[in-house]
Amino acid sequence: MIGRLLILVLLVALAAVAWKARGYRQSALSAMNKVEVISERFTKSDFFEAENRQWLERGERPDVVFMGASITKRWNPEGKLGDLKVAQRGVGGQWPSHYLLRFASDVLDLKPRAVVIKACAITFRPGVDDKGTRRALLDMCAQAEAAGVKPVLATCVPVREDGNAVYGSDGKKQPSGINDRLLPYNEWLRQLAAEHGWGLIDFYKAMADEKGFLPADLAEDDIHPNAKGYEAMTAAARAALEPLLAASGS
Structure with a gap:
């Protein structure tokens, strides 16, 4: 009986660790996405590529x-x-x-x-x-x-x-x-x-x-x-x- 309880406790603990790890992974991915967005905002140079092309194609x-x-x-x-x-x-x-x-x-x-x-x-x-x-x-x-x-x-x-x-x-x-x-x-x-x-x-x-x-x-x-x-x-x-x-x- 005690052995089963220990196994159950271990399973619950492992599940909790897995859940936390999942949360950390999601947080890390979210942080990475934010970094990518910020980096793009500051380094990207073609925000208006389509609009600029339209001006040039119209010859205006x-x-x-x-x-x-x-x-x-x-x-x-x-x-x-x-x-x-x-x-x-x-x-x-x-x-x-x-x-x-x-x-x-x-x-x-x-x-x-x-x-x-x-x-x-x-x-x-x-x-x-x-x-x-x-x-x-x-x-x-x-x-x-x-x-x-x-x-x-x-x-x-x-x-x-x-x-x-x-x-x-x-x-x-x-x-x-x-x-x-x-x-x-x-x-x-x-x-x-x-x-x-x-x-x-x-x-x-x-x-x-x-x-x-x-x-x-x-x-x-x-x-x-x-x-x-x-x-x-x-x-x-x-x-x-x-x-x-x-x-x-x-």
């Missing part, structure tokens, strides 16, 4: 390509910028250093008249070095100019003051830390545009409240605009791009 060229991250991805200014033909090339979670991997296929191959380059707030989390962002932006501007494409710099949209989804390197809420880092970057963009004769869309000035944050009535969440916020972005883009491209001709 966009007037403006918008390069950016999630804010650009959620934005559809097509048909809202007068007669300008637009190609939206936003990929959520990317930084300007990642844009470089797809800059040739998403911008240069399409031969647009201008490219708008916009960084997202995640690039400026406390503890993250933004030197790479600045180097990447300068590199893209140089490539664009060499190809006859007008660089247009876009200031970064501020984050909400009461947001809770934007974190610093220590894991605490630090929306003000992000905004503090946005200010010198945005000012740097303004100076670059003035020095080099590049275009500028000042989304920050168009959307920041009196304290320099994204106001609640323009926000979908902590960092993304809502429909009204995108209307403000579209108005700012149109006001900057129409005269710029009219002056540059075809």
Whole structure:
């Protein structure tokens, strides 16, 4: 009798171990899948392969390509910028250093008249070095100019003051830390545009409240605009791009 009980206990224990092992395996596979998704987001360069091919097959060229991250991805200014033909090339979670991997296929191959380059707030989390962002932006501007494409710099949209989804390197809420880092970057963009004769869309000035944050009535969440916020972005883009491209001709 005791022997049977011992065997039963051992079988139950083995079953428990097998169940835990199955759980660990599923967790490991899930983690690996997440790593693959993140890796693809940062290294893949053909997100818009089909759309780019359509432009080329039609023999058309966009007037403006918008390069950016999630804010650009959620934005559809097509048909809202007068007669300008637009190609939206936003990929959520990317930084300007990642844009470089797809800059040739998403911008240069399409031969647009201008490219708008916009960084997202995640690039400026406390503890993250933004030197790479600045180097990447300068590199893209140089490539664009060499190809006859007008660089247009876009200031970064501020984050909400009461947001809770934007974190610093220590894991605490630090929306003000992000905004503090946005200010010198945005000012740097303004100076670059003035020095080099590049275009500028000042989304920050168009959307920041009196304290320099994204106001609640323009926000979908902590960092993304809502429909009204995108209307403000579209108005700012149109006001900057129409005269710029009219002056540059075809």
